[in-house]
Amino acid sequence: MCGIVGYVGDGQATPFLLEGLTKLEYRGYDSAGIAVYDGKSIRVEKSVGRLVSLKEKIAGNEPSGMVGIGHTRWATHGRPSDLNAHPHTDCTGDFVVVHNGIIENYMALKEDLIKKGHVFKSETDTEVIAHMMEELYNGDFEATVRDVLNRIDGSYSLVFMSRRDPDRLICTKQDNPLVIGLGEGENFIASDIPAIISRTRRTYILNDGEIAVIRKDSVWVTNREGEPITKKVFEVNWNAEAAEKGGYEHFMLKEIHEQPKAVRDTMSARLAKDDSAVVLDELKWNEDFLNSFHKIFIVACGTAYHAGLVGKYYIERLARIPVECDIASEFRYRSPIIDDCTLTIVISQSGETIDTLAALKEAKRLGSKTLAVTNVVGSSIAREADQVIYTWAGPEIAVASTKAYTTQLIVMFMLALYMAGIRRTLPAARIHELIGKLRQIPAQISETLEDVEPIKTFAKVYGFNEDVFFIGRSLDYDVALEGSLKLKEISYIHAEAYAAGELKHGTLALIVEGIPVIALATQKSVYEKTLSNIKEVKARDAVVIGIAAANDTELEKYVDHVIKVPETDELLIPLLTVVPLQLLAYYAAITRGSDVDKPRNLAKSVTVE
Numbered sequence: 352m353c354g355i356v357g358y359v360g361d362g363q364a365t366p367f368l369l370e371g372l373t374k375l376e377y378r379g380y381d382s383a384g385i386a387v388y389d390g391k392s393i394r395v396e397k398s399v400g401r402l403v404s405l406k407e408k409i410a411g412n413e414p415s416g417m418v419g420i421g422h423t424r425w426a427t428h429g430r431p432s433d434l435n436a437h438p439h440t441d442c443t444g445d446f447v448v449v450h451n452g453i454i455e456n457y458m459a460l461k462e463d464l465i466k467k468g469h470v471f472k473s474e475t476d477t478e479v480i481a482h483m484m485e486e487l488y489n490g491d492f493e494a495t496v497r498d499v500l501n502r503i504d505g506s507y508s509l510v511f512m513s514r515r516d517p518d519r520l521i522c523t524k525q526d527n528p529l530v531i532g533l534g535e536g537e538n539f540i541a542s543d544i545p546a547i548i549s550r551t552r553r554t555y556i557l558n559d560g561e562i563a564v565i566r567k568d569s570v571w572v573t574n575r576e577g578e579p580i581t582k583k584v585f586e587v588n589w590n591a592e593a594a595e596k597g598g599y600e601h602f603m604l605k606e607i608h609e610q611p612k613a614v615r616d617t618m619s620a621r622l623a624k625d626d627s628a629v630v631l632d633e634l635k636w637n638e639d640f641l642n643s644f645h646k647i648f649i650v651a652c653g654t655a656y657h658a659g660l661v662g663k664y665y666i667e668r669l670a671r672i673p674v675e676c677d678i679a680s681e682f683r684y685r686s687p688i689i690d691d692c693t694l695t696i697v698i699s700q701s702g703e704t705i706d707t708l709a710a711l712k713e714a715k716r717l718g719s720k721t722l723a724v725t726n727v728v729g730s731s732i733a734r735e736a737d738q739v740i741y742t743w744a745g746p747e748i749a750v751a752s753t754k755a756y757t758t759q760l761i762v763m764f765m766l767a768l769y770m771a772g773i774r775r776t777l778p779a780a781r782i783h784e785l786i787g788k789l790r791q792i793p794a795q796i797s798e799t800l801e802d803v804e805p806i807k808t809f810a811k812v813y814g815f816n817e818d819v820f821f822i823g824r825s826l827d828y829d830v831a832l833e834g835s836l837k838l839k840e841i842s843y844i845h846a847e848a849y850a851a852g853e854l855k856h857g858t859l860a861l862i863v864e865g866i867p868v869i870a871l872a873t874q875k876s877v878y879e880k881t882l883s884n885i886k887e888v889k890a891r892d893a894v895v896i897g898i899a900a901a902n903d904t905e906l907e908k909y910v911d912h913v914i915k916v917p918e919t920d921e922l923l924i925p926l927l928t929v930v931p932l933q934l935l936a937y938y939a940a941i942t943r944g945s946d947v948d949k950p951r952n953l954a955k956s957v958t959v960e
């Protein structure tokens with residue numbers, strides 16, 4: 352989850368490195384550093400804190416040179432500090448490396464290197480790699496990199512730089528992303544596309560185990576055995592502006608407002624013109640294929656897991672196949688009962704979340720068919736799964752996921768309808784009706800976004816409370832979980848989501864006078880019961896903000912405030928009720944002065960277990 356950049360070319364490296372790191376800072380931001388070859392030696396500059404600290408440190412004395420690497424860190428081994436910041440060097444300063452991931456066997460390697468006289472400066476796992484380069488160097492940079500790679504275990508993307516071979520960078524990856532940007536007389540390396548998109552759209556996406564030797568006018572890719580690989584150029588089809596803030600104060604707010612478009616893009620080409628069916632050309636499933644599954648697993652982390660919970664509801668309700676939804680980091684350690692009669696669906700915005708990737712690999716190993724729902728074309732998860740459905744949300748930069756969630760719900764809904772069509776578990780008229788309602792969702796999200804003033808007021812009034820509860824039943828509970836995660840993640844308010852009926856089994860003890868409770872009440876079958884639960888918290892003098900559909904005239908009688916969203920089918924209403932919760936989290940974070948796009952301790956893409 353760190354950010355990596357590299358440059359080899361005719362131009363100065365430092366401006367690209369700093370520009371690229373700025374774009375990647377969302378991946379980690381507790382320290383940053385760059386290394387540039389100046390014609391004689393490799394100058395390394397690093398600083399704890401945000402990238403701006405590094406920029407201030409080198410202002411007026413920027414490293415000069417045409418080959419360089421850079422890194423922005425999210426600490427795993429060793430606290431954030433100047434010394435633990437990357438790049439890391441060997442004892443001589445001839446070998447420099449940046450790394451994203453974890454070297455699992457670094458302790459044994461480190462002990463061995465120390466015995467051989469190497470002196471370590473940092474607490475990181477990464478530094479062993481630089482010292483191994485020094486120890487094993489045999490006059491051949493590339494061969495030494497291979498030798499090092501054969502001795503390390505773990506997950507990584509790595510870029511190597513050598514003073515002895517200063518015309519090239521070598522990079523490789525295992526379970527972590529890395530792309531190579533192809534320029535004219537210059538080439539780029541980055542852990543994510545936003546870092547290079549202002550320079551080139553032509554990229555090679557590196558696969559696990561591939562090793563690339565990058566000079567200013569060539570990129571040579573081989574496998575671990577040294578056999579050449581012909582890479583296909585992947586043209587990035589989104590522009591630099593899509594990865595910028597576009598006038599919004601924060602990426603999160605921009606991405607919240609991009610939801611109508613993201614949702615429309617994700618669904619439009621996949622709905623039959625006459626609304627008779629969902630058309631998922633990427634799957635081409637048939638009844639026999641679907642009937643071969645006795646169970647579906649949905650596996651994901653964080654917000655994507657919350658989308659999975661809604662997906663479970665959709666598939667069970669519409670397609671009538673049993674579904675288990677699990678947190679990826681739990682899934683593979685609980686010995687799930689998986690065989691070739693199961694389908695495992697993993698959901699991941701980034702397509703790089705290591706827990707989700709590992710769960711996917713485990714499901715495959717046990718014989719499950721696999722499907723990935725992801726936003727990033729060519730990501731590790733997209734490549735590992737048997738089949739992929741992409742959410743067309745565009746780049747999501749803010750750590751707090753918003754448009755990824757709504758597009759994931761759209762995909763899960765379409766998938767459930769698609770399955771229902773094949774299995775004939777739903778009348779054609781109902782499919783037609785639901786697709787019609789689905790088409791209205793983008794405009795209804797826009798409408799919901801317009802009603803922001805009351806939310807800003809609530810955020811100001813209640814934003815300094817230290818505890819907030821979210822309650823709901825059925826799909827409302829799933830959305831409550833997402834609203835609560837969003838609030839705690841960026842405003843640092845302690846927020847808990849409870850199935851409304853479960854409150855009285857313990858949590859009600861925490862409800863005291865003035866505590867804000869956000870109550871979602873949109874699901875008809877449990878509406879009366881939710882009202883009873885709302886009365887229970889009101890009786891303890893909680894302040895209740897209700898979330899209801901526009902045609903609801905009942906809820907306002909029992910709560911202190913109501914936020915209404917446009918009327919739609921109750922299956923689709925999570926796509927609308929989540930929007931005020933996203934905005935509430937955003938404005939509460941603003942009220943409290945937290946760093947919305949880069950909340951403390953977190954990073955956008957979690958590529959460590």
Ligand code: M6R
Nearest residue numbers: 653654655699700701704751752
């Ligand atoms: O990239 P992924 O969808 O796999 O990420 C999963 C979670 O890390 C992510 O949703 C996280 O919970 C977000 N920061 C929540 O806003």
